Every structure is written in structure tokens, then in C-alpha cells.
Amino acid sequence: MNKTKLWIRQIIKNKGYYIFLTAEVVIVLLILVSMIGKLQAMYATKELGNAVINKNVYAFSEYGYYRENTTEVDKCLDKYNIINLPTCSLTMDPMGKRLFMLGYSEELFDVYSPKLEAGEWIDSTKEYEYIPVIAAGDKYQVGECFETEDPQLTFQVVGIISPEEYVLLTGVGGTTGYASLSEVFYKMSSDFIVPCDCEHLKCVRKEQVDSRTEWSGRLLLLPDELADREEEIVKEINQYGYITNVKKMSENYNASNQEFCIVNGIVLFVFSIITLAGVGGINNMVELKNEKRMTIYYMYGFTKRKCMLYTYLSTIIPLILGECIFVFWYYHGLDETYTVDLLEINMFTFVAAAVYLVILFHITIIPEMIRLGKKDLFALYKQKV
Amino acid sequence: MGIVMKNIGKEVVSSHEKKWILQNVDVEIKEGEMVAIIGKSGAGKSTLLHIIGAVDKKTTGEYSIDGQDIDKLKDSKIAKLRNQTFGYIMQDFGLLNEDTVYENIILPYLLGSQSRKNIKEKAYENMEMLGIKKLASQKVEKLSGGEKQRTAIARALMMDPKYILADEPTGALDSKNTQQVMKILRDLQKIGKTIVIVTHDMDVANCCDRKICILDGQVVEKEKINH
Ligand SMILES: Nc1ncnc2c1ncn2[C@@H]1O[C@H](COP(=O)(O)OP(=O)(O)O)[C@@H](O)[C@H]1O
Numbered sequence: 001m002n003k004t005k006l007w008i009r010q011i012i013k014n015k016g017y018y019i020f021l022t023a024e025v026v027i028v029l030l031i032l033v034s035m036i037g038k039l040q041a042m043y044a045t046k047e048l049g050n051a052v053i054n055k056n057v058y059a060f061s062e063y064g065y066y067r068e069n070t071t072e073v074d075k076c077l078d079k080y081n082i083i084n085l086p087t088c089s090l091t092m093d094p095m096g097k098r099l100f101m102l103g104y105s106e107e108l109f110d111v112y113s114p115k116l117e118a119g120e121w122i123d124s125t126k127e128y129e130y131i132p133v134i135a136a137g138d139k140y141q142v143g144e145c146f147e148t149e150d151p152q153l154t155f156q157v158v159g160i161i162s163p164e165e166y167v168l169l170t171g172v173g174g175t176t177g178y179a180s181l182s183e184v185f186y187k188m189s190s191d192f193i194v195p196c197d198c199e200h201l202k203c204v205r206k207e208q209v210d211s212r213t214e215w216s217g218r219l220l221l222l223p224d225e226l227a228d229r230e231e232e233i234v235k236e237i238n239q240y241g242y243i244t245n246v247k248k249m250s251e252n253y254n255a256s257n258q259e260f261c262i263v264n265g266i267v268l269f270v271f272s273i274i275t276l277a278g279v280g281g282i283n284n285m286v287e288l289k290n291e292k293r294m295t296i297y298y299m300y301g302f303t304k305r306k307c308m309l310y311t312y313l314s315t316i317i318p319l320i321l322g323e324c325i326f327v328f329w330y331y332h333g334l335d336e337t338y339t340v341d342l343l344e345i346n347m348f349t350f351v352a353a354a355v356y357l358v359i360l361f362h363i364t365i366i367p368e369m370i371r372l373g374k375k376d377l378f379a380l381y382k383q384k385v
Numbered sequence: 386m387g388i389v390m391k392n393i394g395k396e397v398v399s400s401h402e403k404k405w406i407l408q409n410v411d412v413e414i415k416e417g418e419m420v421a422i423i424g425k426s427g428a429g430k431s432t433l434l435h436i437i438g439a440v441d442k443k444t445t446g447e448y449s450i451d452g453q454d455i456d457k458l459k460d461s462k463i464a465k466l467r468n469q470t471f472g473y474i475m476q477d478f479g480l481l482n483e484d485t486v487y488e489n490i491i492l493p494y495l496l497g498s499q500s501r502k503n504i505k506e507k508a509y510e511n512m513e514m515l516g517i518k519k520l521a522s523q524k525v526e527k528l529s530g531g532e533k534q535r536t537a538i539a540r541a542l543m544m545d546p547k548y549i550l551a552d553e554p555t556g557a558l559d560s561k562n563t564q565q566v567m568k569i570l571r572d573l574q575k576i577g578k579t580i581v582i583v584t585h586d587m588d589v590a591n592c593c594d595r596k597i598c599i600l601d602g603q604v605v606e607k608e609k610i611n612h
Pocket residue numbers: 379382397398399406424425426427428429430431432433
């Protein structure tokens with residue numbers, strides 16, 4: 001107890017250094033977490049662009065004014081036979097259990113096909129016996145059927161998608177020419193992907209569900225025969241809202257990821273060096289001042305082991321504090337304060353970042369400990385005097 | 386039982402050369418004695434005291450303290466000896482300059498594992514006795530040599546040690562303060578403490594029961610030292 005008090009008092013006496021290093025630890029953690037999270041997300045989404053099969057698919061969202069007066073927009077789209085590919089969220093309560101579904105329009109199944117874990121993607125030309133669905137996760141198996149109270153609503157699982165997979169969802173869609181894929185791809189958070197309001201496919205209809213949310217953005221498919229007039233048409237649609245080619249978004253996404261990695265890589269490198277230097281500096285500072293202190297502690301009652309432990313703990317404390325602050329922050333809204341698009345912050349990211357810092361700290365601490373361990377503390381005292 | 390040393394030697398390396406700074410030292414100090422270790426500067430007095438106090442290690446020989454062979458004690462036991470059995474007054478005071486007088490004085494208590502009551506009272510009692518009570522919250526770096534020395538003495542007495550090992554305890558004091566400190570040490574002897582003083586002040590040495598003379602790292606008869 002007394003020794004702890006003595007230790008804490010010593011830390012408080014040097015609080016400037018400790019606050020500085022703790023802050024640095026938090027910053028490095030933040031950078032690391034965002035880096036690792038980004039890399040994870042990039043890995044998870046590296047094939048997203050390819051999932052959109054057709055190159056002339058555009059993400060589109062109307063300017064505020066046209067959102068209320070869509071007729072003009074629709075007129076323009078109709079003029080060119082442009083196909084609207086809406087997505088929607090559906091909820092229903094068919095068996096006393098709430099189901100969340102992601103509703104896709106018929107044509108969307110032709111231009112888009114995500115990576116599946118099992119089974120196959122819904123084929124708009126095929127005759128299905130029941131409403132085909134893609135289920136998320138391992139709760140269902142391919143071929144499994146389930147009925148609902150409504151005899152028209154019997155589903156059959158035709159494919160399984162990982163709940164970690166990113167799927168197309170016309171959330172905002174092409175806010176600027178620099179829009180990135182992250183605006184139209186989101187993590188699969190529904191139970192099913194299901195055809196909705198289709199002409200040929202067996203599907204769920206608006207009236208059959210408890211609630212339905214249309215997403216504000218849309219995906220547009222330019223017919224192939226208009227390919228040579230594409231530029232001109234896009235320009236015209238641009239009068240009504242933001243429009244970006246999905247392939248272009250994919251390029252933007254990759255470019256912005258690259259930029260992110262370069263910028264953060266540099267920042268991370270710099271901060272790692274600063275942290276190394278900081279830990280080293282603290283070590284030296286604490287050591288120089290504390291080496292004499294340790295020798296005196298030794299002469300008046302500490303064993304050498306205790307002196308080493310004491311020194312070790314004094315050096316490691318900013319790391320522990322910084323990581324504690326970060327964990328606290330992580331559980332209290334770091335997500336909201338620090339959300340980069342498609343950023344994954346999870347336990348893995350945090351642990352990886354924490355381990356990196358632990359290694360960084362020990363690179364400077366261990367040689368110091370070895371040095372101290374070899375020394376005769378009293379000889380050291382005589383040297384200092 | 387006291388201190389029994391046989392054939393103690395200490396070898397050091399200075400500028401890449403090995404040399405013996407203590408050789409064939411036999412010393413016996415009985416409990417309750419007040420002994421002076423005298424000799425010229427550089428004779429090896431401090432080194433001997435450091436070995437007695439278990440802060441420095443001997444190279445050869447045998448040393449037993451109160452019947453315990455020091456070579457057979459674990460590190461933690463030796464640390465406990467330094468903390469509780471010996472009260473050490475270093476020649477250079479061995480104080481923590483950035484800490485206050487009070488903090489320095491209670492240090493042995495904080496470093497040890499014994500819990501005691503009235504630690505604060507005890508610290509103030511010691512400071513009062515040595516006339517440094519009003520300096521309690523002063524940083525040591527601001528003190529004069531004499532004040533530092535008295536702080537070091539107050540710290541040595543903190544754990545009520547059985548042995549008081551004092552390396553030139555009056556070196557930084559004027560004659561009035563010297564007398565005062567010697568009186569304190571003699572009073573401590575009266576209540577049963579064993580006191581070992583390294584000094585080259587013959588007046589101080591003459592206050593003691595007995596003198597051990599060191600010359601070039603060896604114990605010699607008193608006559609051989611010409612002061
Ligand atoms: N660690 C050491 N390395 C080299 N020489 C030392 C060391 N410790 C002491 N000495 C030398 O040993 C001699 C005795 O030192 P010391 O015991 O301090 O003498 P005293 O206290 O009698 O003046 C001195 O010459 C000193 O320089």
C-alpha cells in the first residue's frame with residue numbers, strides 16, 4: 001500500500017510527461033484502429049465493384065426540389081427507357097417473429113450478384129415454386145422452405161450470404177461526381193434479400209408487408225442501345241440530381257482507400273517514431289532522475305527486483321492509461337465521434353492496435369530493463385555521486 | 386551477537402585495472418558498542434561500512450550479522466536488513482534532492498513492509514531532536530550541507546534500527562552541531578543501539594568505546610596511523 005502510494009506520488013510529480021505520453025498513446029491507437037479497420041473493410045469490400053455486372057449502372061439521387069416533384073425526373077428517365085432499380089427495406093411479422101428483408105427489384109438481380117456462401121443468386125428468368133430468398137448467416141439452409149400465415153407468402157432459401165458481406169442498397173447514391181462505393185454498399189443487416197414488386201419473379205408485394213421503406217437514392221440502368229449517347233444523357237439527368245457511374249464509384253473508392261492508407265501510413269509512422277522517442281525519452285528522463293532514486297530505494301529497503309518492477313511499471317503506465325481511456329471511449333460512443341465510411345471498429349482492430357503499441361513500448365523498455373538488471377545498484381549509486 | 390567479519394576483501398575495477406581496496410579485514414563489533422572506524426581519506430573506511438551495512442558486496446571473506454551468515458540470506462532478507470536492522474547515514478547523505486525533508490525521512494518506512502502507527506509523529510520527533518522541524522516541507526536541494534546531514538541522520542533513525550552506521554556524520558557540521566549529534570548518538574547507545582562511526586575527526590573518535598584503524602585497505606594497530 002505504502003509502496004503504491006510512493007509510486008503514484010512519483011508519477012504525479014512527473015505528470016506532464018505522463019499526460020503527454022498517454023495522449024500520444026491514445027492518438028496512435030486512434031490512427032491504428034482506423035487504419036486496421038479500413039484495411040479490414042477494404043479486404044471485405046475488395047470485390048464490391050465487380051459485383052455490379054453491368055457497366056452502365058448509375059447511382060442517382062435527386063436534388064432536394066425534385067425529390068418532392070419526381071414527375072419531371074421520371075419523364076426524363078422514361079424518355080430514354082432508363083430502368084429504375086429501387087431497393088427497399090421491408091419488415092413483416094409472419095410467424096410472430098419479426099423479419100427484416102431487403103427488397104430488390106427484378107432487374108437488379110440481373111445487373112448485380114454478390115458473393116454467396118452457398119446456393120445461387122436469384123435468377124430473374126427462372127420459374128420458382130416459392131418466393132426465392134437469399135438468407136443471411138447460418139440460421140437457414142439452401143432449399144429450406146418456410147410458410148407464413150399468408151398462403152401466398154411461402155419462401156424458399158436459394159442462397160446464403162454472409163452477414164459480414166456488403167450488399168447493394170440505394171442509400172444516398174452518387175452525391176457528387178466523386179461519390180464512392182461506400183454510399184451504395186452497406187453491411188448485410190437484414191435477414192433476407194427478397195424480390196419485391198416484380199413482374200415475372202414470385203415476390204413480396206407492397207401490400208403484404210407491415211412496413212416498407214423506399215431508399216431515397218436509386219440505381220439507374222442505361223439500356224445498352226444508348227451506350228454511344230451515354231455522356232449526353234448523363235449530363236441531362238445531372239440537371240435533376242447527382243449521378244455517378246457505379247464503376248466510377250468503385251474507382252473512386254479504391255483511390256480514396258489508397259489515399260487513406262498513404263496519409264494514415266505516414267501519420268502512423270510519424271507518431272510511432274514520436275511514441276518510440278517519447279517512451280525512450282521518458283525512460284531516459286525517468287531513468288536519469290530515477291536511477292539515483294532507485295539506488296537510494298535499494299539502499300533503504302528495496303531489492304533489485306523491486307527496483308526493476310517499479311521502473312517497469314513507471315514506464316508502462318502511459319500505455320495502460322492510454323489503452324484504458326481508449327477502451328472506455330470505445331464503449332462510450334467512439335463509433336459516433338469517429339466514423340469513417342465503411343470503417344470497422346471491432347475487438348480485433350482494437351486488440352491488434354493495442355498489441356502493436358505494447359510491442360512499440362517494449363522495444364524501448366526491454367533494453368533498459370536488461371541494462372538495469374545487469375547493474376550493481378550500489379555501484380551505480382557511487383557512479384552517480 | 387553483533388557483527389563478525391573474517392578475512393574480508395573487496396576488489397574493484399578502476400580504469401580497466403583490478404585492485405583490492407580492502408584486504409584481510411577482520412572486524413568484530415559487539416552489540417551495544419560504539420566503535421569508530423578511522424583512517425586517512427581513501428583508506429577504505431566507507432567501503433568497509435558499506436559492506437557492514439549490506440549495501441555493497443564483499444569479494445572474499447565471511448560476514449555474519451547477529452549469527453546469520455549474510456551469504457546464506459535471500460535478497461529479500463538482505464533488503465529487510467538494510468531497511469530495518471541498519472540505520473545508514475551516507476557520507477554524501479544519499480538524499481532525494483527533489484523530495485522534501487519529511488518525504489526523505491519517512492522513506493525507509495514507505496519502502497519497508499512493516500506497518501507502524503504514529504509514523505508522522507516519529508518523523509517529527511526526529512526532526513525536532515535534530516533541529517530541522519521547520520524545514521519539514523522544504524525540498525532537500527534548498528538545504529545547506531549541515532541541514533542535509535541532519536536530515537540524513539533523522540532518516541537513519543526512522544525505523545529504530547539496531548545498528549546505526551554513520552559515515553562521517555559530523556563532516557558537514559560546525560562544532561556546536563557536532564557536539565549535539567554526538568550527544569544524540571551516545572544517547573542512542575545508552576538505550577542499547579550499536580553504533581559504528583566512520584570519521585577522521587579525532588574528537589569524534591575519542592567519544593567512542595573503541596577505534597578500528599584502516600590503512601590502505603587493511604586493519605592496523607592504532608600507532609601506525611600518524612594524524
Ligand atoms: N567502485 C570503485 N571503483 C574503483 N575504485 C573505488 C571504488 N570504490 C572505492 N574505490 C577506491 O577505493 C578507495 C577507498 O575508498 P573509500 O572506502 O571511499 O575510502 P574512505 O572512505 O576511507 O575515504 C579509494 O581510493 C577509492 O577511490
